[in-house]
Amino acid sequence: MANIQPNNSIESSEYHHYNAPPEVCSWIFDQIEQLREQAHTIISQYAERYCALVRTNVGAIRYSVGIKLEQKTNDKFSVSWGVGKWQGNTFTQTKKFKLQRNRFRVYYLNDYLANAPIELKALVNETEDNLERIRKLQHKIDILLASIMKYESTFFGENIPATAPALEERRRGATQKKIENTSSNPDDNQVSGSIKEWIFNQKNLLCKEAEMYVSYYWSNNRRNDGLESPSISLGLRIKNNRGNSISIEWFEAKFVGKKVLEKKRFKKRKNVHRYSILDKIIETEPNWFSKLVIDTEEELARIRQMIFILSKIKETFLDYQYIYLV
Numbered sequence: 004m005a006n007i008q009p010n011n012s013i014e015s016s017e018y019h020h021y022n023a024p025p026e027v028c029s030w031i032f033d034q035i036e037q038l039r040e041q042a043h044t045i046i047s048q049y050a051e052r053y054c055a056l057v058r059t060n061v062g063a064i065r066y067s068v069g070i071k072l073e074q075k076t077n078d079k080f081s082v083s084w085g086v087g088k089w090q091g092n093t094f095t096q097t098k099k100f101k102l103q104r105n106r107f108r109v110y111y112l113n114d115y116l117a118n119a120p121i122e123l124k125a126l127v128n129e130t131e132d133n134l135e136r137i138r139k140l141q142h143k144i145d146i147l148l149a150s151i152m153k154y155e156s157t158f159f160g161e162n163i164p165a166t167a168p169a170l171e172e173r174r175r176g177a178t179q180k181k182i183e184n185t186s187s188n189p190d191d192n193q194v195s196g197s198i199k200e201w202i203f204n205q206k207n208l209l210c211k212e213a214e215m216y217v218s219y220y221w222s223n224n225r226r227n228d229g230l231e232s233p234s235i236s237l238g239l240r241i242k243n244n245r246g247n248s249i250s251i252e253w254f255e256a257k258f259v260g261k262k263v264l265e266k267k268r269f270k271k272r273k274n275v276h277r278y279s280i281l282d283k284i285i286e287t288e289p290n291w292f293s294k295l296v297i298d299t300e301e302e303l304a305r306i307r308q309m310i311f312i313l314s315k316i317k318e319t320f321l322d323y324q325y326i327y328l329v
Contacts, residue, residue: 021154028174042080049070052126063120068127085098107142140326147316223295230289231291239253
């Protein structure tokens, strides 16, 4: 972060305000656990139905296909199809069918079971439909968790990165505010309201912080008595856009009395959070002005990035709800 002091209308932000609250962390890790339990139930049901089928259908015995639940680090897990050996209702996988990159369904199953009995095909397809849904939900939860960690790390910096264990530890602090989610339904009013309220409050905090840095820039830009004047007038503003979003923009300014008008708008690439053109603009400008612009833009670039990540968190949560309810 830029070394901007809290004077000149800039107040220090309380760092914990940018942390996901315990109830949000609790909901995320509850979902991971419940998805694992659902996957385990689906696998157990498949094992029972498969073993019952091979006892009555001789053709199905030729296809020793089963499912394995693999536990990974950081509470992650994977569910994979493969061939192997059955001993009672217990399956030992000897060959794994791999998922295609960025896919959630094992399409090789269709080729492997091309000549299998129709009853086995129906059982496998029904089970894989349920597992595909689990994989999609797990993917969204992984994105949500990673986005929250990136959001917090963007504010605190590389020296204090947010980690999954840290968020899980924070989850344990959810006492009275902990979300009771026994139905595993992410559309529950309490769950949805808590997460949406956090996102709304975070956006307001970021907007307020952006306003303080814009005020900081203007107050210090005009307080330049006795200093060398810059050759360009740089303006800075916060603009309200459609969809309840904002943009923090630099522009070449023209002063008419006390009014600040736009003479030329500076552009930056989409999803790029910093105005790289500023480096060239201030290259020959006085040191005090260059430092003011650099320090201000460093903080504003961070705020733009956090707003972008926040929108991704909201989008991912809504996607999770949609997949769950379909």
